[in-house]
Amino acid sequence: MNNNKPKIGIYELTGCAGDALLILDCENELLDIFQAADIQSFLMAKSDNIDGDLDVALVEGSVTTEREIEELKDIRNRAKIVVAIGLCATVGGLQGRFTDSEEWGENLKKVYGDVEMTHTKAVQSKPIDAYINVDFYLPGCPIGKEQFLNFFTRLVGGSPPEKYPHPVCVSCKYNENDCLLNRGLPCLGPLTADGCGSVCINHNLPCVGCWGPVEGANLTSAFYLLKDKGFDVEYIKKVMANYSGTKITTFFDQLKKEKQ
Amino acid sequence: MKRISVDHLARVEGNGGISATIDGNTVTEVKFTIYEGPRLIEKLTVGRTPEEDVSMSPRICAICSISHRNAVIRAMENALSVKVPPKVTLLRELMHMGEMIESHSLHVYYLALPDYVGFPNAIAMASKYKLEVEIALEMKNFGNHIMKVIGGRYIHGENPVIGGFGKFPTQEELGWIKSRAIQFMPFVFKTVNLFCELDYPDCPEDETVYACCDPGDGKYGFWGDEILLSTGEKFFRDDYKELTNEFVVSHSYAKRSRYNGKPYSVGALARVNVIGERLKKESGKMYKKYFDKRWKRNPLFHNAAQALEILYSFERIPELVDEILQYREDIPIVKYRKKEGKGTGLVEAPRGLLIHHHEIREGLVHQVDIVTPTAQNAEDIERYCFIAAQKLLDEGKEDQIRDRMELVVRAFDPCISCSAHLAEVKKAPSDDWKNKINEIMKGGSPIFIGIGNPDRSDDGVGIQLALELKKCGSVDVLLESEIENDENLWVDETDRPLLFMDAVDFREKAGKVTLLPMNNVLNNIALSHKFLPIVSGLMTYRQLKNAYMLGIQPESIDNGHEISTPVRKAMNDVLTILSNLNSSGELNEF
Incomplete structure (x- = not known):
C-alpha cells in the first residue's frame, strides 16, 4: 500500500445509503477513486475495513441513536478532515424535520409502541454538526456525481474543495428553462443549494428542495413571493421544511426577525 | 394484551448484523440486528400533499428508490382514482426493469459470487474473472442509465409523478436502450448458466411460505393488485395486513412480519417459486432447465432466481420499447380532482414485495403504512440462519457457522451494506x-x-x-x-x-x-x-x-x-x- 495516498473512510449513519451508493454508481471512475486514495473503510463496497487514523472521513446519514453519537465522535477523533455528505448528514435529512422533541417522542411511540429497544436507544435525528465539528459539507439527496468527483479530486489532491454558493436557479438559467414560478408552480429553486443541475425543472417539474437550503438565500422574499402566487402560508412553511431538516429553525427565526 | 401499532418505518441498508449464541451443543439464539435508528418516514409525510409524499417517501431506500416511487404512485393513483394512459404504465415498467437489472447484477456478481469462487470481494475476484466483473459493472451501469433516462436521476429521480411524467424520454433514447439490451444478451445467458449451476450447499434447507405480487393475466412481472402465496392463497391489495401482521422486536428498528404466526419469504426466489411457471420465451426455457425442488427449500437459490430475472428483464426491455414507441404523443400529467381516498400500491422491489398504503383526507396525507421486503424477510433470515448453525454444529463444523450465516443473509439480498459484513458466533458460558x-x-x-x-x-x-x-x-x-x-x-x-x-x-x-x-x-x-x-x-x-x-x-x-x-x-x-x-x-x- 502506498503510504502517500490520503487515507479515506466512508461511513454511513442513518439514512437511505444513497450517497454511498452514488459513489458506487461512479462506475467509470470507481477504480480511479480506489487508486487515488487509500480507502480504509467503506462498508457498502468492501469487507476488509480498518478503523484507524484517517486523512478524510466522509460521513453520510443523520444521527438517530446513541450508538451513532459514539461512532461519530470516534470518527472525528481519528480523522483530520470530516465531510458531511448528503442531506441527512448536512441538515438531518427528512427525518430531521421533527425539530420539536415532544412531537418526535409522540411519533416514535406511534410507530414503535412501547417496546423497549435493547440494542441501542433512539435520539431525535440531527445533522452530524450537532455533535462534532464539520470541515466541509457536500449536500444533496443524494449527492451529485459531478459535484462529488470535483470535490473528491480536490480533496485527494490536497486543495480545499470549491464551494457551490449559488441556488438551483443558476443552473436553471444555464439550461434555459422557463421559470416555473412564473407559471404559478411552487418551485424552491431560489432557496435550494445547486449541484443537481436543476434536474427537476429540466423535467418541467418544480424543485422540491432536496439539496437543502442554500447559504444566504433570501427566505423572506421567497416566502412572500409564494404567498403572492396564492399559496397557503401553512403549505409554504411545510414545503420549505421538507428538505431543510433541523436547519429550518434558523430559517424561520430569520423570517420572524425580519418580520418584526 | 397491548397491541403493537402496525405503523412502521423499516429500512436496513446500512448497519446490521447477525449473531448466533452457542451453549454446548445447542444454538440458543440467533439475532438479525439492525443498528440503524428510526426515521419515522411514515409520520414525516402526514399533513403533506400527495405530490410531496411521492417525492419524500421513496427516500426510505436508495437502492429500491424506483420501486418505492412506483409503489407510492400506484397507491396514490388508487386512492385518488387517477387513470394513466398505457404509455405511462409501460414507461414505469421499463424504469422498473432498470432497477431490477441494476440491483440484481450488483448483488449476484459483486456481493454473492465472491463467496462461491473463494475471493474476499469483487475487486480481488477481478484477477481471475476480469471479464465477468467488467461486464457486470457495465450491466449495472445500463440499469442505472435506464433509471436516469426515465426517472431523471440514478437515485431519487423526481420525474415520475402522480398522473404521468414531467418529461418523456425521446425516441432516440428509447431506441438506444433497446439496442443496448439486445447487445447484452450473450452475457445475460452466461449469467443464468453461471448462477443456476453454482454448487449451492444443501444447508440450510426447510419449507417456508413464499409471497409475491400477482401481475394478473397469467403473466410474470413486478407488480399487481393481488398478493399470491405459495400455498395458493390470495389477498387483494387492500387486505395486505392479512399477510404482513407487523410487530416490533426489541433488537431492531426494522419491524417484522409473520403470516399465521410463521415466517415467510419474499424476493426473487419467492417470485420464481410462486409464478415462475409463467415465464415464457428464453427465460421460460431456462426455468424449465434449472428449476427443481431444491429451489423450494433452500434460500441460497435466491441468487439463481435473480439471474433468471435478469434474463427476464433483458427480454422484456425490447418488447416494452416497441410498445412505447407505438404511442408517439407525449401526454401531459393527468390531473385529478379527488381530495379523499385510501389506496394501496403493491410492487416487487428487487428484494421482494413492497407495500405502500396511503390515505388522503381533505387533499392532504392522513396516514401512511409502508411494509418493506427486508422487514418481511427478517424472521426467515433468522430462522434459516438458526437451522444452518444448528446443523453445522451437529456435524462438528462449528468453524463454518459464521461464513454460512453470512452466505444466508447475503442470499436474501437485504439491501447492500448490511449483507456485506458482520456475522458473529458467540460462545455462551456453561x-x-x-x-x-x-x-x-x-x-x-x-x-x-x-x-x-x-x-x-x-x-x-x-x-x-x-x-x-x-x-x-x-x-x-x-x-x-x-x-x-x-x-x-x-x-x-x-x-x-x-x-x-x-x-x-x-x-x-x-x-x-x-x-x-x-x-x-x-x-x-x-x-x-x-x-x-x-x-x-x-x-x-x-x-x-x-x-x-x-x-x-x-x-x-x-x-x-x-x-x-x-x-x-x-x-x-x-x-x-x-x-x-x-x-x-x-x-x-x-
Whole structure:
C-alpha cells in the first residue's frame, strides 16, 4: 500500500445509503477513486475495513441513536478532515424535520409502541454538526456525481474543495428553462443549494428542495413571493421544511426577525 | 394484551448484523440486528400533499428508490382514482426493469459470487474473472442509465409523478436502450448458466411460505393488485395486513412480519417459486432447465432466481420499447380532482414485495403504512440462519457457522451494506442460563410451567421442579396437565414471560442446564417435543416471542420413577435460583 495516498473512510449513519451508493454508481471512475486514495473503510463496497487514523472521513446519514453519537465522535477523533455528505448528514435529512422533541417522542411511540429497544436507544435525528465539528459539507439527496468527483479530486489532491454558493436557479438559467414560478408552480429553486443541475425543472417539474437550503438565500422574499402566487402560508412553511431538516429553525427565526 | 401499532418505518441498508449464541451443543439464539435508528418516514409525510409524499417517501431506500416511487404512485393513483394512459404504465415498467437489472447484477456478481469462487470481494475476484466483473459493472451501469433516462436521476429521480411524467424520454433514447439490451444478451445467458449451476450447499434447507405480487393475466412481472402465496392463497391489495401482521422486536428498528404466526419469504426466489411457471420465451426455457425442488427449500437459490430475472428483464426491455414507441404523443400529467381516498400500491422491489398504503383526507396525507421486503424477510433470515448453525454444529463444523450465516443473509439480498459484513458466533458460558433468567426477569416475573412424564425417570424432572417450587410457596407455577385450559394464559393472553421446564436431550453431559427461546426449540428438529404442537397452537406469536425453555439434559428416560443423581443435582441448582426470586421479581443473589 502506498503510504502517500490520503487515507479515506466512508461511513454511513442513518439514512437511505444513497450517497454511498452514488459513489458506487461512479462506475467509470470507481477504480480511479480506489487508486487515488487509500480507502480504509467503506462498508457498502468492501469487507476488509480498518478503523484507524484517517486523512478524510466522509460521513453520510443523520444521527438517530446513541450508538451513532459514539461512532461519530470516534470518527472525528481519528480523522483530520470530516465531510458531511448528503442531506441527512448536512441538515438531518427528512427525518430531521421533527425539530420539536415532544412531537418526535409522540411519533416514535406511534410507530414503535412501547417496546423497549435493547440494542441501542433512539435520539431525535440531527445533522452530524450537532455533535462534532464539520470541515466541509457536500449536500444533496443524494449527492451529485459531478459535484462529488470535483470535490473528491480536490480533496485527494490536497486543495480545499470549491464551494457551490449559488441556488438551483443558476443552473436553471444555464439550461434555459422557463421559470416555473412564473407559471404559478411552487418551485424552491431560489432557496435550494445547486449541484443537481436543476434536474427537476429540466423535467418541467418544480424543485422540491432536496439539496437543502442554500447559504444566504433570501427566505423572506421567497416566502412572500409564494404567498403572492396564492399559496397557503401553512403549505409554504411545510414545503420549505421538507428538505431543510433541523436547519429550518434558523430559517424561520430569520423570517420572524425580519418580520418584526 | 397491548397491541403493537402496525405503523412502521423499516429500512436496513446500512448497519446490521447477525449473531448466533452457542451453549454446548445447542444454538440458543440467533439475532438479525439492525443498528440503524428510526426515521419515522411514515409520520414525516402526514399533513403533506400527495405530490410531496411521492417525492419524500421513496427516500426510505436508495437502492429500491424506483420501486418505492412506483409503489407510492400506484397507491396514490388508487386512492385518488387517477387513470394513466398505457404509455405511462409501460414507461414505469421499463424504469422498473432498470432497477431490477441494476440491483440484481450488483448483488449476484459483486456481493454473492465472491463467496462461491473463494475471493474476499469483487475487486480481488477481478484477477481471475476480469471479464465477468467488467461486464457486470457495465450491466449495472445500463440499469442505472435506464433509471436516469426515465426517472431523471440514478437515485431519487423526481420525474415520475402522480398522473404521468414531467418529461418523456425521446425516441432516440428509447431506441438506444433497446439496442443496448439486445447487445447484452450473450452475457445475460452466461449469467443464468453461471448462477443456476453454482454448487449451492444443501444447508440450510426447510419449507417456508413464499409471497409475491400477482401481475394478473397469467403473466410474470413486478407488480399487481393481488398478493399470491405459495400455498395458493390470495389477498387483494387492500387486505395486505392479512399477510404482513407487523410487530416490533426489541433488537431492531426494522419491524417484522409473520403470516399465521410463521415466517415467510419474499424476493426473487419467492417470485420464481410462486409464478415462475409463467415465464415464457428464453427465460421460460431456462426455468424449465434449472428449476427443481431444491429451489423450494433452500434460500441460497435466491441468487439463481435473480439471474433468471435478469434474463427476464433483458427480454422484456425490447418488447416494452416497441410498445412505447407505438404511442408517439407525449401526454401531459393527468390531473385529478379527488381530495379523499385510501389506496394501496403493491410492487416487487428487487428484494421482494413492497407495500405502500396511503390515505388522503381533505387533499392532504392522513396516514401512511409502508411494509418493506427486508422487514418481511427478517424472521426467515433468522430462522434459516438458526437451522444452518444448528446443523453445522451437529456435524462438528462449528468453524463454518459464521461464513454460512453470512452466505444466508447475503442470499436474501437485504439491501447492500448490511449483507456485506458482520456475522458473529458467540460462545455462551456453561452456566449461561443464570444470566438469561436475569434478562427474562426484566420483562416481568415469569410463569413457570413444568412439563414431562414422571413415569419415565429423568423425564419427570420438569414436573418435579414445578412441584418443589409450589412447595416453596411460589404461586405462579403450573403443570403440563393444567395449562391447556388456563384462561389467564390463553384467554387473557398474559404478557408475562412463560418459562417451560423440562428434560430435553441436547446431547450434553447429564445435568447440563440450557435455556433457550421457545421459538428456537420449535425450529430445532432434534428438540421437537410432543407437547409443542399444543402449546404453539395456543400461544399467540407475541407470547411465543416471550416464552422460554429451561431444559435439563437427562441421563435416562427409561420407565421408572427415580431421577438420576446428576439431574437431581441440576434440579436443586435451578430450584435454589428460582426460589430466591423475591417479590419485586429480582434475583436476591446466586
